[in-house]
Every structure is written in C-alpha cells, then in structure tokens.
Amino acid sequence: MVDVVRVMTALAEQGVTVLFKADAERMRDGVRSWTFVASGGPLHEDLLVRTDAISAEACLDICLPQLRERGLVIPE
Incomplete structure (x- = not known):
C-alpha cells in the first residue's frame, strides 16, 4: 500500500x-468520489495532473506514473 502522506510530502518538497x-x-451517488490533483509551483509551473476515480488507489495508479514520467521523484 502506498503511503499517501509520504508521497504528498515528497511532491511538496519538489515544489508541487x-x-x-x-x-x-459523490460517494453517496456511487460515482468517482476520489480526486487527486498535483499542480505546479515555482519549480513546475506548467504541471497539472488530475483524476477523479472510484478509489484512492485508482487515483494513485493513474497519477503517480504520470508524475514520474515528468521527472518527479515519488517514493514507493
């Protein structure tokens, strides 16, 4: 299982x-109730990675590879 706090801390330390x-x-309605958004800052002005998914794990499965492809260091 991914340590979400560790991931968020690592991204924030990289300016995200x-x-x-x-x-x-949305959870009551049975739709994609989880949202993950990572956006740029001083170091990554043009960065925007976002998804809405059915679970926290699904959000991470979608977004973490995209962030790694953009050169960000994400702990396992």
Whole structure:
C-alpha cells in the first residue's frame, strides 16, 4: 500500500501542490468520489495532473506514473 502522506510530502518538497480529496456527496451517488490533483509551483509551473476515480488507489495508479514520467521523484 502506498503511503499517501509520504508521497504528498515528497511532491511538496519538489515544489508541487497536492490535493487528495474524498467527496461524500459523490460517494453517496456511487460515482468517482476520489480526486487527486498535483499542480505546479515555482519549480513546475506548467504541471497539472488530475483524476477523479472510484478509489484512492485508482487515483494513485493513474497519477503517480504520470508524475514520474515528468521527472518527479515519488517514493514507493
């Protein structure tokens, strides 16, 4: 299992702002209730990686490879 706090901390240390959210209303509706957004900062101005998914794990499975492809260091 991925340590979300460790991932978010590593990204923040690299100048990336990270939001990871569970939406209760969308969860009740049975739709993609988890959102992950990573956006640029002083070091990565043009960065935007976002997904809405059915689970926290699905968000990470989608977004972490994209962040690694852009040269960010993500702990396992």
